[in-house]
Amino acid sequence: MSTIAASSNAQRLALFYREVIGKKIAMALSGVVLFGYVVIHMAGNLQLFAGREQINDYAAKLHSSAPVLWGARAVLLTAVIVHIYTAIALTRLSYAARPDGYRKKGHRHSNLPARTMLWSGMVLAAFIVFHLLHLTTGTAHPQFQDLKPYDNMVAGFQMPVVALFYVISVVLLGAHLYHGAWSMFQSLGISHPRYTPALRKFAVVFAFLLTVGFAVVPLAVLFGVVR
Structure with a gap:
């Protein structure tokens, strides 16, 4: 019976996902999973300012339990796949549903982050791949040392091209998060004239703080504040 129930639930979930509202949810x-990861990751990066021992110990603790680490990575990877696949599906549905004339007029009323969500998402996907190769596996880092994030970040961000690429990418991340957070509230039904302005302000502040929190690390290394 449990197998039949699980199969029935999976079918209902698949049918729900076929609907636009299912895709939005x-x-x-x-997005909630990814937002949570971004906040935790930023907090980890900022430990660079606490010194080499602090952030290196933090990295060692994260890697001390392989099941927990790989379980978290599996959840994160699933969220990334669902997010990207669903974003492409919704974009296709949106373009297919709009006549050319309406589509052109629509650009006047949407903001820049909203119009560039797909493109910024593609750039961020490329950035994530580079980031993993650069500071996680060390494949793209000429001086990579295992479980020594302090030295890896200092050596990596001393290269202006790399540091500026990170800064540009996190600015795009901020724009993506602003519109993503705002859309998330609407998709989950958290929208009301009484508190909609507060939610919009929260999205702005949230995106701004995360952008600054990520950008300050490569900039601090590039300008010699952290060595």
Whole structure:
């Protein structure tokens, strides 16, 4: 019976996902997972300012339990796949549903982050791949040392091209998060004239703080504040 029930639930979930509202909710929920990861990751990066021992110990603790680490990575990877796949599906549905004339007029009323969500998402996907190769596996880092994030970040961000690429990418991340957070509230039904302005302000502040929190690390290394 449990197998039949699980199969029935999976079918209902698949049917729900086929609907636009199902895709929007999947987009929002996967976004919540990614938002949470981004906040935790930023907090980890900022430990660079606490010194070599602090951030290196933090990295060692994260890697001390392989099941927990790989479990978290599996959840994160699933959220990324769902988010990207659903974003492409919703974009296709949006373009297919709009006549050319309406589509052209629509650009006047949407903001820049909203119009560039797909493109900024593609750039961020490329950045994530580079980031993993650069500071996680060390494949793209000429002086990589295992479980020594302090030395890896200092050596990596002393290269102006790399540091500026990170800064540009996190600015795009901020724009992406602003519109993503705002859309998430609407998709989950958290929208009301009474508190909509507060939610919009929260999205702006949230995106701004994360952008600054990520950008300050490569900039601090590039300008010699952290050595």
